[in-house]
Amino acid sequence: MLKITTIKNNERMSTQDLLLMIEAAVKAGETDFEIAASGQHDIGGPLWHPEGKTLNFHVTNAGQRVGSMCLPNTEIIVEGSTSADVGWLNSGGIITVKGDVGDTAGHCSSGGKIYIGGRAGTRTGSLMKHDPLYEEPELWVLKNVGSFSFEFMGGGRAVVCGVDCENFSSVLGERACVGMVGGVVYVRGKISDYPDDILCLELDSDDVAFLKSGMNHFLNAVEKSELIAELSDWREWKKLRPLTFEEKKPQVLPDLAAFRKNDWVKGGIFSDVADDDFTVLNTVNRGLYRLRVPTWDNAKFSAPCQFFCPTGIPTQKRLALLRQGKIEEALKLVLKYTPFPGSVCGTLCPNPCMEGCTRSTIDEAIKIDELGLQSAYVEVDPPKISSGKQVGIIGGGVAGLSAAWQLRLLGHSVTVYDDANQIGGKLAQVIPHSRMPQELLQTELNRIEKIGVKFVTGCKVDAAKFNQICDTNDAVLVAVGGHKARYFNWEGAELLTHGIEFLKAINRGEKPHVGKKVVVIGGGNSGMDVATSAYEQGAESVVVVDVVKPAAFAKEIRRLEDFGGKIVWPFVTKKITADGIFSDDDRFIAADQVIVSIGEAPVLDFLPEVKKFRDWLVPDVEKKILPKVFAAGDVIKPGRLTDAIGDARLTALMMNQFLRGEKISPLPAKKIIPAENLSKKFFEKCHHCDLPDPMHEHLRCVSCGTCRDCKMCLNSCPEKAISRIELSDGSWQYISDESKCIGCGICAGVCPCGVWNMSDNPKEISMYRLYNAG
């Protein structure tokens, strides 16, 4: 027995001196120690006897970590209470503290036994472990432990007996067993919170056997054997153990779909204003949920040729018929729009259709003029029906004849009155024969007569005759054109020769007077006609003057220049003398004849008072100037031949509505096809030497806005949604099946003709509403 007193003469032995003294004694064979400590740390371990004998310590007033790192065969008895960390890392010692202990008793102990005869502080038993090679550690506490007890415990057994704890709400303190993964805590008395992964169980027989066998040792050690009966009512005991790794299941929370179904506001919080079944769409959908839908807009838009043709001839359709091999139909189609495909389209018209032709942006415009000539000699059958209505048309020019043609084909009886001796208006009377082959003209005039239009020539219509025509007809058309030369009140205007009279005289076969030096005022096409005719009639030089750049077509100007004629502009006429013509800036051009050709005004002296703008008629929206009198052509506004033909056609269609007692409404105008709708990239540029003849122009025609039946869409649709349907009349339709179509727009993208178009899906989805319907 080594007795150590750590304070001598008021000198305290340091922990280091004490521990070294103990270690030396153990090495020397000492086994029993009686230590009167004064707060020295770490008394009792780690120590081992050279012969393996048990070491016994009896300690008073120990410091922290009594029995730290104790090895087996070490027994420590501490009288009274002691401070923190009793049995820290205890690996086999039996440590008894008869009173209370400070915090963290048994911390990380992995063997031996710790007996505490009072209360233990916070974090008691934290991180206790069990090395499976050795016996598990035990920690016995008579009363209670502080908060955070058995934190992160990994093994061993702890026993908290709960003696003298009536005033404590938990014998394990607050937040016991946090992070505990192994071992077991036996507890008697109230406990409060412990984590979800800790099980609080009744004792089983093994537990009771363990406690029974250990309790006597413990109570004897802490000198409280009288409590054996009180502590042996095993029904008062519980044990806490953590879920094993296998038992621990990740916390499974209900998923949100289940939450919505089971817990959330039924039908959703917007169910009063929204119908929503919460199904989720892909970004690509068919049918109703497609973002966009295709439409097969065959002939919805005008092709540029049709759009720019004042007569409105749908040349794309003619070419479509040629493409189908329907040659006769193709050639006849134009005659539904004009009786003059040869004289006007093919000969005199500047062909605005060709200017707009899409093909001209690839190589050259479709030869629509030549195509017109192909229809010049095509016969048309007279109408098989008769409306019984009489129509009188005053004026046998292109406007009057165009209207007569339309009205006759619609079954009305039509009579055309003209003051000239031959029908044809300016075509016959004014246009020089060099430009207008007479045989061609006559053929087309005859065709009009052949379908039953009556011509009354040499008939001067005055007021009385007008009244008579009105009385004897169901409808009357005034289409007398412009035949009165217009000019300004220049000084010497009385010296002017009127171009229109000059040309008319020539066409009548007369030889009108022509000077040697001629000046023509007016650089339009008719000015060129006058100038070239003057040459043909013997003039030696002709100068055309105009205030602006001459508006005549290049080929007409070239004709003049071929004769040696000159054009002077700008030239603002000031006065005309017998010697020539002066401009307002006093330039002088010598001339012995000045011919004016700056346009003509209508002669309307036979009409009663009607609405006019200057010399021209102003019809109402129904093209009427009097209750059953209509007007068309140059009597309304000077224009080209095609303008007059187109205006007369539309007027005739309205007259037809009038005659049939229908509501008069103008033909709705189609919009021109947007150029970007067309896929021109399919078309290879054609060398100009390889241009086909007019009857094969369908090979080049883009068929703007009209389906060419190429089947690109049919073959390109990724969903095979498009079908081609052939109708009984031989025409066809392409249909997109909405149950298959995804709205990708490939059909529209590959359609050369711009017939397929994409638009936002117009079908409403009734999802939202203002109020709760149900």
Place this chain on the structure above:
Amino acid sequence: MEAMKVQDLAINDLPWKIEYNAERCTMCGSCVASCTFKAIKVEVQRKSITLSEANQPEPIHRQLALPVIKQVADINCACRGCGMCERVCPNNAIRAVRNPDNRRNLLFNRPIKRGGRTNLNAQRTLDKIIVGRISQMTDPSLDSIRHTFDIRSPLGRVLSPKELPMIMEGGKLVMTKTTPPVRWIYPLIFSDMSIGALSTRAWEAVAMAAAYLNEKCGLPVRMSSGEGGMPVKLLESEYLKYFIIQIASGHFGWNRIIKAMPRMKVDPAGVLIKIGQGAKPGDGGLLQAEKVAPHVQAIRGVPKATLSSPPNHQGLYSIEESVQKMHLSLNAAFGFRVPVAIKCAASSTSVSVYNNLLRDPYKICGGFFIDGIQGGTGAANEISLDHTGHPVVSKIRDCYLAAIEQGAQGQIPLYGGGGIGMTGNAAADAFKMICLGANGVFCGKILIQLLGCVGNEQGRCNACNTGKCPTGICTQNPRLVKRLDVDKGAQKIVDYVLAFDAELRKLMAPIGNSSLPVGRSDALVSTDKAIADKLGIQYVC
């Protein structure tokens, strides 16, 4: 021969270019069918080549007309970079690529409007701040997983202890009158995105996530309604207690909110008076007519029209009035049982406003929400988004320090928002804001990003104002709304907030705080001297 004028708008003027590989394309049409912006279309491309295959020049001509996907060169159909084409393409044949040389800002003939957040002032203070004070030897750190943490923030006016109306009666403390209502809530508030700005599904997904986090996860997360009112079904449900009802200058939605009052089973979590928002300070809310669908018309009580909230509350002419009149009315509306807070855009005047609120003798201001320049919006003028506003970080700090100076810290809870989670980690942002003095943070943009929003502050998408949101989040077009999976979206938000919670602990533990470290700026350091100086934290390098 092609015809191009130099001033014609071309693809390379646009902010995004479609990169397309015709060789990979199967022409399935899915990309075009998916694109909500009509930014791509199908076109035919022509190859017309003359080649020679013989041993001497013998021209052979080949013409090939090939259908391809082509970008539309139209500023109104400009690709927004949303990437739906790339997602849907089965063959990796198409994608949108950012065009750094774009001339976008020069192409419009009108002020640019868009959604999203500032693209110009996207630099971040919070990313220059590090949690630099780690408890090691000095004081105990905590175990973020196994220790328990108290992560709660007050919403409501907190009285100083000496102001508490308590007396001792028979040995017990007794309240002599009621105190202002205070709710202890989670420090992450789902912030104000209106019904109208969001689709019904998106709004519902966020609302459902909030309710779920409360009911199933025990996190008292609150959601602010935004200024577009509340769904009546929600007003009448028990879940109302998780929602903060907003009132903004347009007062939209209060028609149905007031009508629902008699049928409310519970009080709402709070009322938030929106004075301004960080994304576009000085501007009121803006909802383009494209998005004013029937249900929006109903809930807001307006016809289909572009809805512009006034820049200011019409009845408020001074800060005193805003406190007394607005706070009083809204406190009164719910019987003084519901905290009423106020939200302003961060501004160089924020501290004055906060001081004023702190002086309020009626104690009826229950929170000051400061919204920084990096906040998002469904629609704003780009000039406002990019050139107006104020960073939130220093403003929270300034306000907190101003309160400290008066010994009034914590009395009017401070909440900071605008860019929270912008670089991905909202927990880090929240922690830093809290250490600088915020009681909590609010976030919006990241929530819709969790729902699937692909927009970002590098100019991607930002089409929230157009009604063409490709993800069905910011649109009222049923065809697009139905693209959004409410359950999946809500799940993503829930998962993110649970991760947020775990990560917040991961930052609280090392500084040894088991409750929110409000004002613990000692925990932060900055590698940026200017930021460190401004915020009063350690500069480190």
